[in-house]
Amino acid sequence: MSAPLAIAIDLGGTQLRAALVAGARVEARAAEPTDVAGGPEAVLAQMQRLIGAVSAGSPPEAIGGIGISAPGPLDSEAGVVLEIPTLPGWTDFPLRDRLAAATGLSVLLENDGISAAYGEWRHGAGRGLSHLVYATVSTGLGGGVIVDGRIMHGRRGMAGHIGHFTMAPDGPRCPCGTIGCFEAFASGSALGRRARAAAAAHPLSALGRAATTGAVDARHVVEAARAGDEVALALIDDEAALLGRGFASLVHLYSPERVVMGGGVSAAFDLMEETIHRVMRANLMAAFRDVVVVRAALAENAGLVGAAALVADRPAS
Amino acid sequence: MSAPLAIAIDLGGTQLRAALVAGARVEARAAEPTDVAGGPEAVLAQMQRLIGAVSAGSPPEAIGGIGISAPGPLDSEAGVVLEIPTLPGWTDFPLRDRLAAATGLSVLLENDGISAAYGEWRHGAGRGLSHLVYATVSTGLGGGVIVDGRIMHGRRGMAGHIGHFTMAPDGPRCPCGTIGCFEAFASGSALGRRARAAAAAHPLSALGRAATTGAVDARHVVEAARAGDEVALALIDDEAALLGRGFASLVHLYSPERVVMGGGVSAAFDLMEETIHRVMRANLMAAFRDVVVVRAALAENAGLVGAAALVADRPAS
Structure with a gap:
């Protein structure tokens, strides 16, 4: 069938x-x-x-x-x-x-975060698990949580705003209006902001040269890092450390079996994987230290596949 | 019956x-x-x-x-x-x-956090709700989460370590081993630590005088604040602001209908309520701003009542 x-x-x-x-x-x-x-x-x-x-x-x-x-x-x-x-x-x-x-x-x-989480759970990198945090790191930092074999919805279905816990008492203002959220530090937009500052500080780096022909964003960082540019590699490593720190918090809060990372920034997952895990483990209590982060499997289709799966899996009424 | x-x-x-x-x-x-x-x-x-x-x-x-x-x-x-x-x-x-x-x-x-959360949910300040965060603020800062009408367990039943998300990149070391957790800032032990520093800085305050006869802790702060001591009131207000900030993060993460606060520090709930809510609202996205914090109803019995209720409510096997 x-x-x-x-x-x-x-x-x-x-x-x-x-x-x-x-x-x-x-x-x-x-x-x-x-x-x-x-x-x-x-x-x-x-x-x-x-x-x-x-x-x-x-x-x-x-x-x-x-x-x-x-x-x-x-x-x-x-x-x-x-x-x-x-x-x-x-x-x-x-x-x-x-x-x-x-x-x-x-x-x-x-x-959209929950839809994508559901897609990865049913048909992607989270298949067969009972507990899963999906994080999409792109313009913002959103996601969704599967726990105890079901989507966590919460009041009005608004649970799982995983990018909006306070990670620092100061720091950048978040699009949500407050200061210092995980999203404000670790989203693709935040990476882009740091990349523009780094480009200005290092005009002869690959990023500095790219900045002469237009605004630099997270995508340029990933490309330049792949080409071996030191400035871009350092930015990617900082981003990985921020993600490792934030993911550790999410693991304490939701106790997933796995964190699945999607979104534009996950294009650099292979470059960040080691630092993400090192920093995450340094911030986790012993009982949580074997939880790993993997790259999402459905890429930009996660939301579509998930929304369709939600329809397909809906109990008959 | x-x-x-x-x-x-x-x-x-x-x-x-x-x-x-x-x-x-x-x-x-x-x-x-x-x-x-x-x-x-x-x-x-x-x-x-x-x-x-x-x-x-x-x-x-x-x-x-x-x-x-x-x-x-x-x-x-x-x-x-x-x-x-x-x-x-x-x-x-x-x-x-x-x-x-x-x-x-x-x-x-x-x-114990989940047991107490369950007690407050079934027989205390969370009766009738579907979504609830219970936070106990005492030596540590723990709790439990009820979401979508059930306990959130997660992998190995370890979800809901609500005191262990990173709230600042530096700051006090948490008993869990890492730096800057919500617990490290806002537990009763952390309040006691600040109280001892304040007592040393203000030897003529009620706390300063109390410190001459033994170590000052969170309990002394609550007593002195009730007696109108300015130094103690300022400590309580700082504590309330830390709780307001942390609770806002938890509301974004779990989307509860209510936060129930228990533990020793909740003895000062009436003195903190206004600041908790003001700071919490300043840190919440609009759709979450009507969520309130209430004081736990079962006091030190929450864990016992909850553990018994878990037995009573267990499906027959």
């Missing part, structure tokens, strides 16, 4: 993506730049268009439903987007019920 | 306590100083003696079992104490099976 089909939507601040998914396999995909200016009504119309495109070849009765992966904070129980910092106008929008009414399909709305 | 009876044991670094418990009511209790030097075998004999004392008036068939609340790290699935920092010789000790063999009763072993 082949895996059941579901439609997955990934609502991002720049791209709106849809896919027809069977298990871990993306059968069809379509995407448009998110109509930011048009607000939720315009994006709802985009979603319907993309759903039509990816499901064109499939009989409606073969499709189990629609899973939406969206940035938070959102209320996954009520199916309502509470707010999306990167998308103005998305306040208290009942996305689940509006899309269900528009399509006639059952719809499920989940936090 | 009256609540079923269970025997609860609270294994502490100084006191070993046993109780016969029905619901939230302690029907009988007995205690001895923990035989630290005698190690696990001696303490096992103490447990049997105390169990005999509290169950003397009850027919064996009326007793549902024994619940043990013990410091961690321990493996609650396997019923094994992995290590107890305050009790030498307790390494990989199969306490559950040993006590079951000695008494003929079924035994359950749970982390």
